[in-house]
Amino acid sequence: MVVSGKPQAADKRARLVEGARELIYRQGLERTTLADIAAETNVPLGNIYYYFKTKDELVDAIVAAHAEDRDALLAGLERRKTPRARLKALIGVLDGTRDAVSRYGCQIGTLSTELDKRCGTDASAGSQRLSRSLIDWAERHFREMGQPDPRDLAVTLIAACEGTARLGHSLRDPSVIHRQSQRLRRWIDTLPDAATTEHGGLA
Amino acid sequence: MVVSGKPQAADKRARLVEGARELIYRQGLERTTLADIAAETNVPLGNIYYYFKTKDELVDAIVAAHAEDRDALLAGLERRKTPRARLKALIGVLDGTRDAVSRYGCQIGTLSTELDKRCGTDASAGSQRLSRSLIDWAERHFREMGQPDPRDLAVTLIAACEGTARLGHSLRDPSVIHRQSQRLRRWIDTLPDAATTEHGGLA
Amino acid sequence: MVVSGKPQAADKRARLVEGARELIYRQGLERTTLADIAAETNVPLGNIYYYFKTKDELVDAIVAAHAEDRDALLAGLERRKTPRARLKALIGVLDGTRDAVSRYGCQIGTLSTELDKRCGTDASAGSQRLSRSLIDWAERHFREMGQPDPRDLAVTLIAACEGTARLGHSLRDPSVIHRQSQRLRRWIDTLPDAATTEHGGLA
Amino acid sequence: MVVSGKPQAADKRARLVEGARELIYRQGLERTTLADIAAETNVPLGNIYYYFKTKDELVDAIVAAHAEDRDALLAGLERRKTPRARLKALIGVLDGTRDAVSRYGCQIGTLSTELDKRCGTDASAGSQRLSRSLIDWAERHFREMGQPDPRDLAVTLIAACEGTARLGHSLRDPSVIHRQSQRLRRWIDTLPDAATTEHGGLA
DNA sequence: CATGAATGAGCATTCATTCAT
DNA sequence: GATGAATGAATGCTCATTCAT
Numbered sequence: 001m002v003v004s005g006k007p008q009a010a011d012k013r014a015r016l017v018e019g020a021r022e023l024i025y026r027q028g029l030e031r032t033t034l035a036d037i038a039a040e041t042n043v044p045l046g047n048i049y050y051y052f053k054t055k056d057e058l059v060d061a062i063v064a065a066h067a068e069d070r071d072a073l074l075a076g077l078e079r080r081k082t083p084r085a086r087l088k089a090l091i092g093v094l095d096g097t098r099d100a101v102s103r104y105g106c107q108i109g110t111l112s113t114e115l116d117k118r119c120g121t122d123a124s125a126g127s128q129r130l131s132r133s134l135i136d137w138a139e140r141h142f143r144e145m146g147q148p149d150p151r152d153l154a155v156t157l158i159a160a161c162e163g164t165a166r167l168g169h170s171l172r173d174p175s176v177i178h179r180q181s182q183r184l185r186r187w188i189d190t191l192p193d194a195a196t197t198e199h200g201g202l203a
Numbered sequence: 204m205v206v207s208g209k210p211q212a213a214d215k216r217a218r219l220v221e222g223a224r225e226l227i228y229r230q231g232l233e234r235t236t237l238a239d240i241a242a243e244t245n246v247p248l249g250n251i252y253y254y255f256k257t258k259d260e261l262v263d264a265i266v267a268a269h270a271e272d273r274d275a276l277l278a279g280l281e282r283r284k285t286p287r288a289r290l291k292a293l294i295g296v297l298d299g300t301r302d303a304v305s306r307y308g309c310q311i312g313t314l315s316t317e318l319d320k321r322c323g324t325d326a327s328a329g330s331q332r333l334s335r336s337l338i339d340w341a342e343r344h345f346r347e348m349g350q351p352d353p354r355d356l357a358v359t360l361i362a363a364c365e366g367t368a369r370l371g372h373s374l375r376d377p378s379v380i381h382r383q384s385q386r387l388r389r390w391i392d393t394l395p396d397a398a399t400t401e402h403g404g405l406a
Numbered sequence: 407m408v409v410s411g412k413p414q415a416a417d418k419r420a421r422l423v424e425g426a427r428e429l430i431y432r433q434g435l436e437r438t439t440l441a442d443i444a445a446e447t448n449v450p451l452g453n454i455y456y457y458f459k460t461k462d463e464l465v466d467a468i469v470a471a472h473a474e475d476r477d478a479l480l481a482g483l484e485r486r487k488t489p490r491a492r493l494k495a496l497i498g499v500l501d502g503t504r505d506a507v508s509r510y511g512c513q514i515g516t517l518s519t520e521l522d523k524r525c526g527t528d529a530s531a532g533s534q535r536l537s538r539s540l541i542d543w544a545e546r547h548f549r550e551m552g553q554p555d556p557r558d559l560a561v562t563l564i565a566a567c568e569g570t571a572r573l574g575h576s577l578r579d580p581s582v583i584h585r586q587s588q589r590l591r592r593w594i595d596t597l598p599d600a601a602t603t604e605h606g607g608l609a
Numbered sequence: 610m611v612v613s614g615k616p617q618a619a620d621k622r623a624r625l626v627e628g629a630r631e632l633i634y635r636q637g638l639e640r641t642t643l644a645d646i647a648a649e650t651n652v653p654l655g656n657i658y659y660y661f662k663t664k665d666e667l668v669d670a671i672v673a674a675h676a677e678d679r680d681a682l683l684a685g686l687e688r689r690k691t692p693r694a695r696l697k698a699l700i701g702v703l704d705g706t707r708d709a710v711s712r713y714g715c716q717i718g719t720l721s722t723e724l725d726k727r728c729g730t731d732a733s734a735g736s737q738r739l740s741r742s743l744i745d746w747a748e749r750h751f752r753e754m755g756q757p758d759p760r761d762l763a764v765t766l767i768a769a770c771e772g773t774a775r776l777g778h779s780l781r782d783p784s785v786i787h788r789q790s791q792r793l794r795r796w797i798d799t800l801p802d803a804a805t806t807e808h809g810g811l812a
Numbered sequence: 813c814a815t816g817a818a819t820g821a822g823c824a825t826t827c828a829t830t831c832a833t
Numbered sequence: 834g835a836t837g838a839a840t841g842a843a844t845g846c847t848c849a850t851t852c853a854t
Contacts, residue, residue, distance in 0.1 A: 028320030030233030112373050113316040117231035120325040163366025170334040247836050434726035436639030449743040452815050518779050519722040523637030537779040569772025576721050
């Protein structure tokens with residue numbers, strides 16, 4: 001009774017986005033052709049255009065999927081009780097994916113880097129949004145911790161994560177990511193508690 | 204006086220590498236065609252192949268040029284007396300180029316990201332070398348400062364620089380780079396001056 | 407009252423022909439896709455094939471619709487009492503539609519021109535019929551006027567109309583059509599009223 | 610000594626324009642693919658783009674070639690001594706090409722009709738110029754003949770020619786073109802001479 | 813009958829690479 | 834060595850037509 005129906009369309013669209021995302025993650029945006037994606041997802045080339053009018057539109061959908069995933073991920077981190085724990089959990093995500101990251105880089109970072117070369121397009125705007133909302137999330141938690149300059153701290157944290165991913169990838173070495181993750185978590189632990197630090201803390 | 208011979212060849216080669224590097228920096232590796240490069244450098248398209256058998260070979264030369272430039276840059280930093288000053292001067296380079304970086308990203312970072320998608324090629328090996336030697340340089344200075352875990356500190360520093368460049372570019376905001384540069388310099392300043400180790404201490 | 411049955415089918419078919427005709431008039435035959443027509447008429451793309459097995463068949467129906475409209479138009483002109491008045495009324499039709507004609511050309515002329523490039527098909531035969539019957543109508547009236555060479559006069563008139571439409575369209579100037587229409591009506595007026603032949607004269 | 614050189618480039622470009630023009634004349638603009646043109650002219654498909662960046666640019670060149678040919682043709686007609694003779698010679702051109710015209714239509718007319726559906730493009734502007742300059746030429750000669758309203762007379766003549774070509778093509782009947790050509794020449798002959806007609810001629 | 817989805821041949825265009833001179 | 838031209842395999846995209854339900 002609850003069976004099939006006709007969820008194929010949504011299925012296929014999602015399958016396309018997912019397959020394209022994976023392929024682009026591994027091969028890069030510009031090196032991945034729609035024919036590649038068609039083969040990977042078993043969707044006939046011409047049919048892709050039923051779901052996405054252009055390659056750019058598919059890329060937009062991928063960026064949107066990244067945004068959704070990241071929102072879900074951040075939401076999942078809210079289970080932790082304290083902002084400090086949440087921030088450390090974010091670092092834990094990087095650490096937990098260090099094998100994939102050392103092989104293919106950061107999903108968001110590598111895509112954004114290519115997107116950012118497409119000046120003035122929707123894609124490059126999407127890239128901007130992707131980065132910004134991660135920073136926003138971190139900022140909120142640093143603020144909740146009562147840190148001064150929570151924005152700058154957030155940028156420091158996200159930049160550290162992205163930079164670590166970049167180097168871990170370039171060096172093809174997951175242990176680099178692991179060790180930096182530990183350092184970052186320790187750094188978070190070092191941050192003083194709340195209001196007292198407002199005037200005069202060194203961070 | 205004895206010169207003449209054919210300094211043109213070397214000239215042209217250098218012009219090609221330089222023009223290609225600049226163009227690829229602004230447009231991305233995969234989006235830049237040999238025809239673009241020919242036009243930019245005023246070298247006839249067909250003639251490029253006299254100097255580089257393939258596009259990949261040109262890219263290798265660009266990576267080599269980056270390595271040279273970076274060596275020269277690091278060598279220039281040695282004018283500073285102390286390792287601390289040298290490390291801060293490196294950060295100063297990022298800060299000083301923040302306008303270009305916020306517009307086009309980090310020269311090495313954006314190129315490496317594209318190169319790293321070309322698994323197993325010479326290019327991706329070159330990218331690895333590029334990152335590694337920067338870290339090596341920083342490591343050496345942290346060691347000279349007598350820091351424990353100088354390798355990890357070096358990775359932390361370079362990752363911070365690269366991550367900052369990535370975010371500054373994605374957000375198109377040079378001020379982000381400026382503020383993070385200041386934080387990084389302050390961080391270097393706060394590192395203890397482990398003088399004991401400098402002159403042979405054991406710890 | 408007894409109706410209902412399924413007037414929708416006929417409706418839809420007519421809607422398709424009408425919408426397609428309009429769209430093709432504005433955009434040209436080869437530049438108009440079945441998807442365009444589906445969107446314009448609110449008929450699902452797949453459903454078009456229930457009414458027309460191929461695009462060519464739809465085009466045939468459009469040609470047939472043009473033929474019907476033209477027959478109705480010519481029939482309407484018969485209200486005028488004299489052949490002279492009827493011929494002038496035909497010119498009046500061109501004059502009265504000069505705004506649309508200067509924007510999109512003559513409906514029959516522009517379609518025929520594209521149809522005629524499809525040698526040997528039914529379509530090009532339809533185009534031929536379309537032109538011929540207009541000429542036939544004019545010929546009949548010139549004959550009733552007792553003109554010698556009524557066939558040639560008819561061709562002259564229709565050619566003048568079509569040519570005027572073509573130039574008015576190319577120049578995007580309705581006033582050209584208006585002035586030529588006046589000239590043509592004046593020309594019809596100057597034709598001698600060869601009354602003798604009307605009632606059986608020999609000449 | 611005077612032999613080869615390297616006129617290939619110009620040759621090939623001209624060959625492309627000529628072949629494309631012929632093919633488009635026979636098959637229509639939208640139905641003719643660059644692959645067709647490549648095959649017809651024995652120019653490899655990819656190589657066409659060395660000479661024309663887009664299909665539209667090739668079309669522009671075809672329009673320009675038409676303009677040149679038409680200028681040369683009109684210039685050739687100037688050999689005739691009187692404007693009357695020149696105008697009749699223009700009609701003679703139509704008459705002389707009636708076989709091709711009845712088979713494929715008027716070169717300029719059929720192309721313009723398709724071009725005019727491409728609103729707002731360079732192409733449709735080219736079409737406009739093509740028509741206008743023919744009319745200008747005729748106007749000049751009617752004026753030299755001392756006719757009143759030379760502009761309208763010019764439009765009448767060119768419209769008659771174009772309309773005749775359209776009908777001759779639709780009916781696939783060269784004799785129609787021949788008879789109309791005769792009528793047109795007779796009409797030119799009928800026009801009164803010079804200034805006396807200025808006030809009161811009926812035309 | 814209706815319809816969203818599928819299909820695949822075809823199209824304009826690009827571009828690294830090669831060729832002829 | 835230098836260079837304009839040539840080449841052909843791809844690439845993104847279109848569209849008439851068909852299929853499955």
